[in-house]
Amino acid sequence: MKxxxxxxxxxxxxxxxxxxxRESIELYSKGLKITIKEDKSxxxxxxxxxxxxxxxxxxxxxxxxxxxxxxxxxxxxxNTFKTFWLIDPIDGTKEYIAGRDEYTLNAALVINKVPxxxxxxxPKKERLFYTYAPGESYLIEFGSKKKLNCEKQQPKGKxxxxxxxxxxxxMILNKLKEFNVNSIVKMASSYKFCVIAAGxxxxxAARERANEWDYAAGHAIAQNAGAIIKTLDEKPFLYGKADYxxxxxxxxxxxxxxx
Numbered sequence: 590m591k592x593x594x595x596x597x598x599x600x601x602x603x604x605x606x607x608x609x610x611r612e613s614i615e616l617y618s619k620g621l622k623i624t625i626k627e628d629k630s631x632x633x634x635x636x637x638x639x640x641x642x643x644x645x646x647x648x649x650x651x652x653x654x655x656x657x658x659x660x661x662x663x664x665x666x667x668n669t670f671k672t673f674w675l676i677d678p679i680d681g682t683k684e685y686i687a688g689r690d691e692y693t694l695n696a697a698l699v700i701n702k703v704p705x706x707x708x709x710x711x712p713k714k715e716r717l718f719y720t721y722a723p724g725e726s727y728l729i730e731f732g733s734k735k736k737l738n739c740e741k742q743q744p745k746g747k748x749x750x751x752x753x754x755x756x757x758x759x760m761i762l763n764k765l766k767e768f769n770v771n772s773i774v775k776m777a778s779s780y781k782f783c784v785i786a787a788g789x790x791x792x793x794a795a796r797e798r799a800n801e802w803d804y805a806a807g808h809a810i811a812q813n814a815g816a817i818i819k820t821l822d823e824k825p826f827l828y829g830k831a832d833y834x835x836x837x838x839x840x841x842x843x844x845x846x847x848x
Contacts, residue, residue, distance in 0.1 A: 595698070595706050595721035598650050602696065602708050603717065603729070605646040609639040609694055610712030613679065621686060631682055636660060640678035643696055647674055654698070657833070659802045667831040672700045675828070677802040681778035690714055691777040697805035702827040707809030709783050718783040718810045726786055726814035737814040739842045740788040748846045749774060751781045751793040764794045764821060764839070768846055782807025782840065786814035791846045793838070794821065800833045817841045 613635045621633040640660045647656060657668065658676035674696060679685050681692035690713035698706035708719040718737070720726040726737040743749055750770045752761070757773065765773070770792060776784070782804070784790050805828055812818050818826050821837035 590700065592722045592725075596725070598698070599706050599708060599719050599721040601650055602643075602646060603719065605642055606694055606696075606708055606710040606717060609642040609678075610710045610717075612642070613639055613685065613692075613694070614712055617685065617688065623686060631686060632660065633679075633682065633686060635685060636679045636682055639694055640676065643676055643678060643694065647676070647696065651698075657802065659800065662802075662833070664832070668829060668833055669831075670699075671702055671829045672698075673829070674698055675704070675802040675805040677779070677806070680803055681780075684777045689777070691780050693778045693780050693783075693807075695779055695802065695806035697802075697809050699801075699805060699828045702829045704805040704809035704812075704828060707806035707813075709779055709806045709810060711780055711783070714780075716783075718786065718807075720810045720813040723813050724815075726810050728783075728787060737786045737810070738788070739786060739811075739815040741791070741842065741846075741848065742788045743791065745847060747771060748791050751776045751785070751790050753777065753781075753795060753798070757794075758796065761794050761796065765792065768792055768841070779803065779807035782811040782816075785816055785840055785842050786811040788842060791842045793840045795838045796821075797835060797837050799835050801828050801830065801835060802833070804835055804838070811840055815843065817844065 616635040623633045656674040677695040685692040694710035697704040706721045710717045717729045728735045748770050749772045750765050
């Protein structure tokens with residue numbers, strides 16, 4: 590697929606993501622209907638409505654590309670796709686249900702195991718991130734668009750890591766020490782990838798956790814902005830695995846986190 594085609598697809602998804610974000614807030618304000626899935630995780634009518642909106646638009650734009658969504662995937666069937674869409678309609682459902690502001694709306698187009706196009710909406714922060722090629726990652730915020738390049742926003746000498754949990758494991762803490770991290774901030778959802786792309790934070794390390802749809806859209810945005818994304822043992826982080834499970838992860842804003 591040509592870059593111009595990817596650009597066109599990503600830009601045509603923006604209005605849908607904005608609409609889905611507004612509806613997620615409206616549904617929360619009316620009182621969510623929550624059920625518990627087989628894996629014991631919660632799902633709300635907000636997740637399902639966002640999934641419907643995003644999936645329908647993607648089907649319209651790319652009718653011949655398969656879609657894998659967290660809310661409709663059959664985990665008993667092994668994935669054989671190498672080019673496909675990954676959708677996580679609401680990443681951070683627990684955050685969403687609790688009324689917090691770090692939940693995200695996510696879609697990524699994976700081509701030959703690499704997420705090349707990604708779009709992440711952060712409705713309560715009024716931020717939308719998208720990308721369609723290396724060097725083409727953007728943030729739309731309060732009506733203005735800004736290109737992202739991972740340029741450091743923290744003061745020189747301050748290296749801030751992100752964590753999904755309040756207290757990271759010793760293994761993760763030891764890994765962060767290798768990069769002279771002097772501050773750790775807890776943050777939910779794929780928003781972590783996006784703020785690294787914006788240069789607002791420097792690094793994120795995680796053991797094996799979550800599924801491919803949790804990472805793919807944010808991965809595309811950060812990597813296309815210039816971030817370095819690998820596993821903790823320095824292997825390529827690829828998609829299209831049979832069970833969709835993520836390996837370990839290391840995202841660095843740049844090779845030298847002080848630059």
